[in-house]
Amino acid sequence: MTDWREAWPAGTAEDLVEDARSLGIRASPRMVTDYVEVGLLAPPLFRKTTQRGSDRRVFPSEQRRLFYELNCAKLRSPLARVPHRTMVPVVLYLWCLDDTVVTDTQARRALRTYAQNVGISSDPRRRTTARKVVEQFAHPLATVNQRRAAQQWIREGELTRRPNWNAVADALSTIASPWRSHGLPEIVRGIGPPNAPVTTDHVVAMWELNWQINQQLAEESVNEQVLKRAREEHRINWREYQSVRTGWESRAGTMRHIFELPDNQEQAARQHVKGFVTVLGNTLGLAKPTFDRAQARAKARLR
Structure with a gap:
């Protein structure tokens, strides 16, 4: 696996989208949802930070790293569409x-x-x-x-x-x-x-x-x-x-x-x-x- 950064913080779907875009891959929140649906990612975790509500769900650091590595693998593929x-x-x-x-x-x-x-x-x-x-x-x-x-x-x-x-x-x-x-x-x-x-x-x-x-x-x-x-x-x-x-x-x-x-x-x-x-x-x-x-x-x- 690549050395992208030493510490991998948890991230929202929007964070994962930005990670993919940093590689030059066109990405959207729908892409992240698709990854979850087929098992490439685990569902994001619920976060409750206030008495009356919650923040956006987050993907643990391991899942964020996995998403990044899967997209790196896409770039290595000879296929135009993976x-x-x-x-x-x-x-x-x-x-x-x-x-x-x-x-x-x-x-x-x-x-x-x-x-x-x-x-x-x-x-x-x-x-x-x-x-x-x-x-x-x-x-x-x-x-x-x-x-x-x-x-x-x-x-x-x-x-x-x-x-x-x-x-x-x-x-x-x-x-x-x-x-x-x-x-x-x-x-x-x-x-x-x-x-x-x-x-x-x-x-x-x-x-x-x-x-x-x-x-x-x-x-x-x-x-x-x-x-x-x-x-x-x-x-x-x-x-x-x-x-x-x-x-x-x-x-x-x-x-x-x-x-x-x-x-x-x-x-x-x-x-x-x-x-x-x-x-x-x-x-x-x-x-x-x-x-x-x-x-x-x-x-x-x-x-």
Whole structure:
């Protein structure tokens, strides 16, 4: 973070506007309100200074500093316009690491914004994502039609945001074991590190798990105590993961990009948030039934 001033006093919305303008950013009180609504800032605090009234609400020094730093990050971005939602992972990253800057209420609202926007992309990006997934799992004998069918199910799931998990799992298992279409038994293939291979059923289960979690986050139905418990577990898991990720990357083959260290703070923030969301699924009790369903699908194909 930058060294703007040694002491950061609390400030009103008007003070924050002036802070942004000092950076050359066009700002208004509405901009500050928008930051609060999406979770980039915590709501300002009530101040009662007289018997019959109160002064304007103020943002604590940590929040004022956060607002300034987020606007500095905007200036570093190559984008001409930086949507508020793209900065949410940075706020959640701070919350995952530290208890003193981002409040739990603020994090809950930021997670709502994150969940409402995750997976939203253009059609060209959806096509690219689907093609990469298929390329990772497709056996050389998989036909063009089998590959196209798998890509279509993935794209439709992202577009509608209501994937048909059974159809996606079946299509991916078909390209991984294309002789299934001739009535021959499936050979389950795994990719990634030898000590932690990833199968098509595992991938689909992870997608389904994240979809369920984001549904709850988008509705703000997860209370703050649960979020805090998940954060503590995530911190432990994240430290353990850092100790093994380099080794996993060296043995992951076509999936090595999943374990690569981040190139910048924004990428690091996105990785942290994804890790936290996965842990939250376990805290909410969603992980086991989701993977049980995936296992049942896999067994049904082998009958």
